[in-house]
Amino acid sequence: MRTRSAGNPVVDIVMLVLAVLSVALLTYVLLGDVPAGTARVVFAADTAICGVFLVEFLWRWRTARWDRRFPLRHWYEVLGMIPIAHPALRGLRLLRVVALLFRLARATDRVFGEKATQRFVERFSRPIVTAIKQPITIAVLDEVAKVLETGRYPRNIAHSVDEHRELLRDIVTEKVKNDPQLGVLSRLPFHDEIIRSLVDTTIRVLLEVLADPRMDVFFAHAVRENQAQIRAAVEQGLHETRGEPTATSNTVSAG
Structure with a gap:
């Protein structure tokens, strides 16, 4: 049942007309x-x-005793109360579409009751989110992979x-020195100099390897392989089914 029109039918009609007009x-x-000139009007x-x-929103909030x-x-x-018809926002078409949907929600509430939109959102929010999150996740993943492939991250690590x-x-x-097996080597002469020389040699070779252009190719290939694996997991919904009991485990537990 509706909760507003019973008390203020005139206000409901006025708000409905304004909502339709704003849409x-x-x-x-x-x-x-x-x-x-027309856009400014x-x-x-x-x-x-x-x-x-x-x-009107503040009045209803006051009637609800300022419930948080x-x-x-x-x-x-x-x-939906944000005025986004300004000409400067003409390029933000998505924002205008979203605001238009919010205005439609207000009009829907006036026709079908105060909680009509709320019930609709609660009922269909999960299917809607499930339908749009997969392509969005894949699109973001592809963009991130492109950025990673074009970077020189091995050289950044070398730096x-x-x-x-x-x-x-x-x-x-x-x-x-703290290793229990290599610690006995500390008794050898020139132990510290040997260790320092080995460490310096290892770091120098590591820097040369990271600075090699072939490492960029290797890194890009690794990124593509991981991207393909993550993309397949998202498309198949494996990340959502992880942790859920399988039929085999249920059978074993039942036995």
Whole structure:
């Protein structure tokens, strides 16, 4: 049952008309090539309508005794009160489409009841999120992989190793001295000099290997292989089924 119209049918009708009008204005500026003068008039009208929405929203919040959960339950109304018909926001078409949907949600509430949109979102949010998160995840993964393939990360690692050469030498020397098997070598003459020479040689060879252009090819190949594996896992939903009991495990536990 509706919760608002029983007390304020006139307010409901006015808010419904304003919601439909705001949707029409946003659709007009979204789909049409609006002149600058007309766009400013539409923005002024949209701002005035959003102001009325804000006053009515605050009134309902006051009626709800300023319940902190009230804005959370009606978050789409809060976002729908943002006037986005300004000509400067013409390039943000996605933002305008989202605002248009929020205005439609407000109109839906006026027709079918206050919690119509809330119930719809609660019922279909999971299927909607499931439907859109996979392509978004794959698209982001592909972009990240492209960035990683074009970078020279082995050389960055080499630069970091060279910059902290002294620290790495001290760490390796300390670990060798504390090792129970290699610790007996500390009794040999010139032990510290030998260890330092070995560490320096190892670091020098490591730097040469990381600076080799073939390491960039190796790194890019490793990124592509991991990307393909992660992409396949996302497409098959393996990351969502991990941890769920399988039929075999259920049979074993039942036995």
